[in-house]
Amino acid sequence: MNTSIIYTESSMNFGGQEAQALLQMKGLIHRGFNVTLACHIDSQIAHEAKKNNIPIYHVAFINSAHPASIIRLRKLLRQQQAILAICHSGHDANNLAIAVKTLAKKQRPCVLRQKTYLSGKIKAFSMNYLFDYIIVPSEPMRETLLQSGCMPQKVKVVHPGFDFSKMVAEKHTPIADNILTWINKGTAPIIIQVGMLREEKGHDIVLAALAQLKCQGRSFRYLIIGDGACKAKLKKKIIDYDLVPETFLAGIVFPSSSIYSYASLTVIPSTKEAFGMVAVESLFFAVPVFASNVGGLPDIIQDKSNGLLLPPSDINNWIAAIDDFLQQPKKYQEMAQRGQLQVTKKFSIESCLFRLLQIGKVSNINLQDKTNQERSNN
Template sequence: MSNFLFCESSPNLGGQELQILLQMQALTQAGHRVLLACKASSRIAAEAERNRLPWQAVGFRNSLHFPSIAALRSLMHRHAIDIALCHSGHDANNLAMAARLASRRPRLIRARTYQPGLPKAISYNRLVDRTLVPSEYLRTRILANPAIRPERVAVLRPLLDLAAIHRQAEQALPSELAEVLADAGPVIVQAAMLRPEKGHRVVLAALPALCRQYPRLKLVLAGAGPEERVLREQVAALGLDGHVHFAGLLVPVYPLLARADLVIMPSLEEPLGLSQLEALALGVPVAVSNTGGLPETVTANETGWLIAAGEVDAWRDGLADALADPARGKAYAARGRRFVEEHYSASAHIEALMAQIALA
């Protein structure tokens, strides 16, 4: 069994922080020992405490914070750390320095969920031993810099807590949302931050023709973000007020996914995406853009619909096709559920993680 140190400098609680907590829980269940280093006031610290996961406060004030480096070095020594995992620039840089000052250097693994611009080779070739990314698409983007050694970057599919997804999907919807959906159908759901790259505008532009065919159609947008005002204006301009509902940020979102007839991800750019996988885990049909890492999660005409990213006509026709044949959608989703259970379970994730660590 191994001793793991997770480092997270963010004060927030998003997808990466939740993934760390899931990894810690899965590793603990597999018999390993885990420890989280994070800011004392961070939301991940509160969640770790709530889930009875061990954590230690580290300042992480900047990317070269000497008190943080000293604290991490001390944790490595006291807990005999074998493997240290990091994510963002601040925790990665401090961890890398601490490891090189430690009397017994652990293997350094970094998770990378996005890559803006052309990456610097030194951060991949020298900073850490191995960088793990969620999709082959993102790995290819990183290796666009020919100076980066390909063996230093590998794909690790994210971990989904399938039992929790099913358990929480049985919870009741918020009363207002339940009332909105009481006599609606079909119900289309998009669960994503309201940002331009998520493709909400494309779907809204495709919706009027579908609403004429399905007078009780309801599109539920679950999420928050800077695009909300623009999207509300588009809804009003298209006369879709009775067909589009802004649900805000829903935690958990699984009861809404379970209520959907179709879950969509019309992103213009997406390293991987999770809501389509969560929907498939629940046996709900999905339609996604054919861009980024999304085709790695959904196979056209086998586990869902792949639709041309950013093309309004393609999304209008693709959604019409999906809504016209619910039985086919359910058959796709059943195959998709088996795919998710095989590749995104805790056991599959930990097995793949340990294999990557062995290669580092």
């Protein structure tokens, strides 16, 4: 059988979805599939893919209908005779869809678009007619797409997968010296936030809450992991809130597992969050989680059972919750320990890949080989 699967990614940055795509590709290669990543050669995901021996195919993805990118993708699809193509960002998704449509029907792979966040108006027409299926990480996001006109049979929920055994091994990866120096300088609890530096991630909510708590005499440190377009604006807000001594912008930490050993509390104050991979990672390492009650986060956090769900943008609630944590952390550590077992059962990479292959109508090679072996033994 043909085993070629193509992933595409046009983003130059590296966030949760890029990390998830990388994990999926590695898992598929481990299962015997021939996987190629089409991306910009200078992108951060290309750098990480090379380190993991994942083949790279350079595509510029200048815009969402870039002739040169379409031609290169068409060439790759024909060379590989791909059975499945998985895309994510707007530019690579549209270019891939167009490239596939130019092929003869029998040469077309099944195209899955992984839609991990919603930004602006949802284009239902392209969702319905450019891709075979839209993959979303949570039921609330699926409902949002359906309300916007997407066909129910096209939109499938697949929870992101986690390689928990690998996360345990990566926990001991040394972190950058500048981060470790900052950590070792103080003894106050470390509140971490992990993710792209974008407006909807809600860093300003936490900064406003922490500024108030500082005025009340509370001791804490705020470690921000990630990079993105809002970095300069975030730096200014840290100065404006007089939180420079307590706050450190660490940039990207990969693998992120290495940072949770130092975390006292993880905050996810997003105003939009399709899933919330950081919530799963934190609970797996038994780090307490406070998250906004939005998007897919309630799929992971059960309020006051394995963490806290808070109204988005309600600074007073965030102040009260963080203040309570600083005064009685043990209560929240016990919640996180309950969550550790829950996420381990629910969010494995094996179940994620099985679901993707099932939707794409692709046989799992390992399962097929096992079945063939059993037949030959009978």
